[in-house]
Each structure stands twice: as structure tokens, then as C-alpha cells.
Amino acid sequence: MTTPAVARLSSAVREEPVACDGLHAEYDEDSYRLAIPEAGVERETLTESEFETLAADHERYVQNWAYWNEDRADADEAFLRWLEAADETAIPDRYESLRAGTARSWGELRIEVRLVDGKRRYEIRHTDDAGRTDLDRHDEPLDARSLVTEDDDGRYRPLKTAPSLPHGWVFPDLTGRACVETVEYVYPATVANWYLERQGELDVDHWEATIGRQSGIYGVVQTWNRGDSYEHVNWVAEACCADSQCVKRREWEYDDETELDVPGGDGAFPCREPCSLVIAAARKWTRLEGEQEQRYEFTLTPSEKEQVEEIIDAVADGRAAEIREADTADPANRYRARYLRAKRFDEDDNLSGTPTETSE
Amino acid sequence: MQALVVVAHGSHLNPDSSTPTYRHADTVRETGVFDEVATAFWKEEPSFREVLRTLESETVYVVPLFISEGYFTEQVIPRELRLESFDVEQWDSDGTSASSTTLEASDVDKTIHYCGPAGTHDAMTDVIVRRAESVTDNGDVGDGFGLAVVGHGTERNENSAKAIRYHADRIRDSGRFDEVRDLYMDEEPEVDDVSDHFETDDVVVVPLFVADGYHTQEDIPEDMGLTDDYRTGWETPAEVDSTRIWYAGAVGTEPLMADVLLERARDAGADVGSAVEQVRRDTRAGAD
Numbered sequence: 001m002t003t004p005a006v007a008r009l010s011s012a013v014r015e016e017p018v019a020c021d022g023l024h025a026e027y028d029e030d031s032y033r034l035a036i037p038e039a040g041v042e043r044e045t046l047t048e049s050e051f052e053t054l055a056a057d058h059e060r061y062v063q064n065w066a067y068w069n070e071d072r073a074d075a076d077e078a079f080l081r082w083l084e085a086a087d088e089t090a091i092p093d094r095y096e097s098l099r100a101g102t103a104r105s106w107g108e109l110r111i112e113v114r115l116v117d118g119k120r121r122y123e124i125r126h127t128d129d130a131g132r133t134d135l136d137r138h139d140e141p142l143d144a145r146s147l148v149t150e151d152d153d154g155r156y157r158p159l160k161t162a163p164s165l166p167h168g169w170v171f172p173d174l175t176g177r178a179c180v181e182t183v184e185y186v187y188p189a190t191v192a193n194w195y196l197e198r199q200g201e202l203d204v205d206h207w208e209a210t211i212g213r214q215s216g217i218y219g220v221v222q223t224w225n226r227g228d229s230y231e232h233v234n235w236v237a238e239a240c241c242a243d244s245q246c247v248k249r250r251e252w253e254y255d256d257e258t259e260l261d262v263p264g265g266d267g268a269f270p271c272r273e274p275c276s277l278v279i280a281a282a283r284k285w286t287r288l289e290g291e292q293e294q295r296y297e298f299t300l301t302p303s304e305k306e307q308v309e310e311i312i313d314a315v316a317d318g319r320a321a322e323i324r325e326a327d328t329a330d331p332a333n334r335y336r337a338r339y340l341r342a343k344r345f346d347e348d349d350n351l352s353g354t355p356t357e358t359s360e
Numbered sequence: 361m362q363a364l365v366v367v368a369h370g371s372h373l374n375p376d377s378s379t380p381t382y383r384h385a386d387t388v389r390e391t392g393v394f395d396e397v398a399t400a401f402w403k404e405e406p407s408f409r410e411v412l413r414t415l416e417s418e419t420v421y422v423v424p425l426f427i428s429e430g431y432f433t434e435q436v437i438p439r440e441l442r443l444e445s446f447d448v449e450q451w452d453s454d455g456t457s458a459s460s461t462t463l464e465a466s467d468v469d470k471t472i473h474y475c476g477p478a479g480t481h482d483a484m485t486d487v488i489v490r491r492a493e494s495v496t497d498n499g500d501v502g503d504g505f506g507l508a509v510v511g512h513g514t515e516r517n518e519n520s521a522k523a524i525r526y527h528a529d530r531i532r533d534s535g536r537f538d539e540v541r542d543l544y545m546d547e548e549p550e551v552d553d554v555s556d557h558f559e560t561d562d563v564v565v566v567p568l569f570v571a572d573g574y575h576t577q578e579d580i581p582e583d584m585g586l587t588d589d590y591r592t593g594w595e596t597p598a599e600v601d602s603t604r605i606w607y608a609g610a611v612g613t614e615p616l617m618a619d620v621l622l623e624r625a626r627d628a629g630a631d632v633g634s635a636v637e638q639v640r641r642d643t644r645a646g647a648d
Binding site: 142156184188191203 | 373405414416467
């Protein structure tokens with residue numbers, strides 16, 4: 001029996017040769033050729049009906065071709081093929097895993113593709129929500145935009161790729177196109193930049209070039225650079241771009257010739273230039289780092305010194321809100337911090353009574 | 361294929377800043393006249409820098425959702441979109457008359473029609489009037505009413521006040537309202553003394569801002585005396601010095617703004633079919 005996919009194949013092959021994932025088909029002067037080497041098929045001089053019968057015997061190859069023959073952007077196609085490891089897995093194995101469902105991570109997204117009635121369907125949810133059955137169902141890609149505006153605590157997420165993606169939702173049944181669209185709302189432009197990188201065409205703008213084109217209130221960041229020193233940019237990248245802060249993989253460095261000393265991270269998709277949050281933070285640091293260092297003297301017990309360090313760590317690691325109220329063993333515990341303040345701050349909130357502005 | 365890209369400021373701190381941009385882009389998307397409708401932001405994502413590469417369309421209309429010509433429309437947006445041959449002279453603008461210019465972006469193979477800001481388009485005048493209708497819940501508002509169009513003021517950019525004056529003049533010339541004034545936050549005539557500027561008992565105050573935020577929801581209501589503390593809210597209308605003030609909030613939140621985006625793109629050559637008429641009709645309060 002000739003299925004619609006087989007009919008499309010014989011019609012397509014009359015226009016031009018077809019080659020897709022192990023399937024090869026040609027047409028020349030009223031005769032067809034079909035080759036599927038991994039299935040042991042290699043036939044020439046087939047009539048149309050012989051061709052269609054043979055193709056129908058290997059329908060997975062034909063359906064696979066029909067799906068990848070649909071009209072879509074190059075980047076979208078590359079992404080969807082990557083999701084099912086199409087370039088590394090032959091059709092028999094691939095279809096077996098597609099029937100069971102096969103998943104990849106993209107930032108904090110878990111994207112699963114599976115075959116339903118012979119068609120590819122895509123499911124997107126938070127990686128942490130794998131296996132959960134109590135999720136809110138969504139079918140419109142546009143829903144994703146408002147779903148990811150705030151984190152689980154209702155706080156605004158100014159950086160879409162911060163690892164604070166909220167939980168509790170699922171897009172269970174998307175087409176390929178809707179899948180890419182949904183991913184775009186969650187992590188804008190990541191598919192396009194990932195694709196450019198795979199093509200070897202990612203246009204990375206390093207720190208120097210990026211701050212060099214800033215103007216207005218951000219022009220000041222250019223003054224932060226001092227000769228050959230780039231230590232401050234290491235600190236910026238460590239503060240803002242570590243995997244704990246952003247799921248992109250930092251590909252920008254200090255400049256074309258100078259790599260930063262901190263790791264760029266393990267993200268699936270690249271970061272091609274310092275983002276607006278980094279630039280805005282760098283503007284603040286440019287001003288703060290314009291100050292001269294001074295020597296202060298504080299009196300603290302050893303535990304209090306360590307406590308100050310722990311408090312900085314707790315804030316820097318976003319851990320402060322998690323510390324239990326009665327957990328006074330944690331140096332960053334609220335009661336511990338309040339006790340330290342009561343003991344060591346004077347009436348002007350100076351640590352150890354040491355004024356910020358020292359007199360000559 | 362043709363795409364519309366709405367470019368706006370956005371915010372690292374205020375999630376409501378991008379809300380009007382999203383809403384108007386959604387309205388245009390629903391008309392179906394563009395193959396793609398995208399948004400991009402200075403402070404959010406996708407950035408101006410990376411939006412064009414996300415599009416399939418070879419023809420792209422970029423409309424800035426900004427109130428006036430100036431730093432953003434003339435420097436930041438063209439630079440970040442890599443419209444390297446952009447020169448402000450191409451707009452040949454008197455400060456409020458930029459229409460569009462056709463350019464290429466150096467990172468993509470597309471034709472970019474870069475349009476003037478939404479805020480200076482003639483259709484923006486209608487949005488201000490529509491905003492007045494919305495806040496008074498009166499489709500014929502005008503008779504017996506004054507209208508104040510409120511702007512930030514000059515600060516960094518003289519075109520900012522020009523845009524306010526431009527629309528105030530057009531509404532005044534239409535004769536619909538008894539009185540029309542342009543008022544400012546940081547220059548004379550100031551919005552603080554709004555009732556001093558009007559004879560009418562009722563005054564509609566429309567701030568020419570894209571999104572609600574600090575200025576429109578905290579600063580201006582307190583300056584005008586609608587409330588002592590913005591957190592406690594205010595009445596609409598609120599009586600201040602024996603004048604009833606109908607405070608409209610940011611004009612950019614009015615659904616008819618979507619029409620201005622469409623008209624900007626249409627003026628630049630986009631095929632928008634009958635979407636302008638459709639949006640004008642469907643965004644009217646109470647429309648299905």
C-alpha cells in the first residue's frame with residue numbers, strides 16, 4: 001500500500017535525487033533507484049510501483065525523510081536533529097529510542113522527542129520536573145514568555161539564562177516548530193547562536209570590543225581598563241558568568257589574544273558578548289574601583305572574622321534566605337548576624353567603631 | 361517573508377517595563393500580516409544585538425517603541441543592530457519627522473527598514489486621545505474637558521519636548537478638548553501645578569511614556585497631588601484644587617499603540633493589508 005509519505009517520495013525524487021539518513025533515491029528516464037545500505041537494499045531500474053512497494057517496506061526511512069524534508073530554517077533543523085542525535089544514530093536505533101522517548105538538556109530545559117502515531121512530538125519541562133505528573137499543561141509556545149518572567153519565589157528574572165527557571169509546568173505535545181518557538185521564549189537567540197557556533201561562524205565580541213562601543217552612561221566602563229591588566233575582568237566573569245549564575249557558556253574573553261583565567265562554563269549554548277547585566281554591573285564597579293585602598297583596623301575574634309567571611313559567601317551564593325532561623329551553628333544565621341551587629345557596630349553602624357572616612 | 365521587530369528599552373528591575381511591548385507585538389502578531397513578529401530590548405532578551413539572527417524573513421521592519429527621536433533611536437539602536445551605514449541625516453528629520461531608512465545589518469543577509477520611533481508618528485496623537493477616552497470611559501470625551509500631555513522634559517534631549525508639543529498642538533488644532541497643554545516633569549510649565557494651567561473643571565492627564573514605572577506610577581501622581589503616597593493609590597478622577605484630575609498612566613499601555621507600530625511599518629513599505637483598520641476597531645474599549 002502506498003502511504004502519503006511514499007507517494008511524496010516518488011514525486012520528490014522525480015524532481016531531484018533524495019539523500020537522507022541512509023536513504024538514497026534517484027530517478028532517471030522512467031526508472032527509479034533505491035538504496036538503503038544499512039538495510040541491505042540496493043535496487044536499480046525499478047518501475048514506479050516497484051519503487052513505492054520497496055520504499056513502503058522500509059517506511060521508517062521514508063517517514064524520516066518526509067519529516068526532515070519539511071520547510072524550516074537551517075538553525076531550527078539542526079537543533080531538532082541534535083535533539084534526537086540524528087547525525088550519530090542510524091534509523092533503526094533512532095526509531096527505537098524515539099518510540100520510547102529520548103531527551104536532551106538545554107540550559108534548565110528538558111526536551112523530549114518521541115513518536116506518536118509515527119509522528120515526532122516534543123515535550124518541554126524543567127529538568128528538575130522529569131517524572132512529575134502534577135505539572136500545569138500548556139500548549140501555546142507564547143505561554144512560555146510569562147511562565148519564565150519570575151522565579152519560584154515570584155522574583156523577577158532580568159536574565160533569561162539565569163539558573164532560576166521556575167518549576168511546575170509542561171508543554172507536553174508540541175510540533176517541531178512549536179518546540180523551537182517555545183525554547184526561543186525561554187532562552188532567546190540561543191538556538192541561532194548555537195547553530196552559528198556549530199557552523200564555525202559565531203561572531204564573538206570580547207570584553208574590550210564590547211565596552212569599546214558603549215556610550216552614554218556606560219562609556220565610563222572604558223576607563224576601568226588599566227594598561228595590560230585584565231584581572232578585574234576575571235573578577236567580573238567569576239561574579240556574573242559562572243555556571244551558578246548563567247547557563248550560557250562564556251565564549252568571550254578579554255580580547256582576541258588574551259583569554260580570561262576563569263572557566264567559561266559547561267553550557268550547551270554559547271554567550272557571545274558581555275550582556276547588558278554585565279555591562280550595567282561593570283559600570284558600578286568602574287565607579288567603586290576608582291577609590292583608593294585604605295588601611296583599616298578592626299577588632300574581631302577569630303570566629304567573628306570567619307563569620308564575616310561566611311556571611312559574604314552566603315550572600316554571594318544566594319544561600320542567605322535558606323539558612324534556618326534557629327540554625328545558630330551557621331555563621332550566616334540571622335540571629336548570629338544580628339548579635340555580631342549589636343556587639344561590633346557603633347551608633348553610626350561602623351564596624352568595630354572604625355569610621356569609613358579616616359582622618360589624616 | 362516579512363518580519364516586524366519592536367525594539368524597546370526594557371528593564372533589569374521592573375518586569376512591567378516590557379509588558380506594553382509584548383502586548384502590542386502580540387496584537388500585531390494576531391493580525392497575521394507579518395510572517396514573524398519579534399521583540400528586542402536594550403535591557404532584556406533577546407538583545408538588539410541578537411534579535412535579527414533569530415528571524416527567517418529576508419525583509420525586516422524595525423520599529424522603536426520609544427517616545428522621541430534621540431540617543432536611543434539615533435545611536436544605540438542602529439549601533440547595536442549593526443546598521444553600520446546608518447546616518448541620522450538619512451531620516452532628514454526636524455526632530456519629530458523621522459519616517460524610515462533602508463539599510464543592511466552586517467551580521468545577517470537581510471534588508472532592514474529602520475523606522476522612526478512610534479512616539480512621533482501622527483497616529484500617536486490618536487492614541488493619546490484614545491487614552492483619554494479609556495480613562496474617562498467616555499468615547500466622546502472632550503467637551504468641558506482639558507487635556508494635559510505630560511513629558512519628561514528636555515534633560516538630555518530637546519526632541520523629547522518637541523514630541524510632546526507636536527501631539528499637544530495637533531490635539532489642540534482638532535478642537536476636540538476645551539484646552540490642551542503640554543506639561544513637563546523637570547521644566548516649565550510643570551505638571552506639579554496642573555490645575556493652574558486649566559480653566560476647565562475636568563482635566564485628563566496623559567503621560568507620554570512607553571511603560572508604567574517610577575515616573576508614571578510614583579513621581580507624577582505625587583507631584584500632582586493625586587496622593588501623598590503612591591503606595592496607597594489614588595482616585596480616578598481625583599479632586600485637586602477644585603479640579604477633577606483624570607490621570608491616565610502611561611500612554612504606551614493603551615492597546616491602540618499596536619496601530620502605531622503597524623503604521624510605522626506600513627509607511628516603510630510593509631504590506632499590512634487591512635490590519636490597521638482591524639486594530640483600530642478591535643482595540644477600542646468594549647470591542648469584542
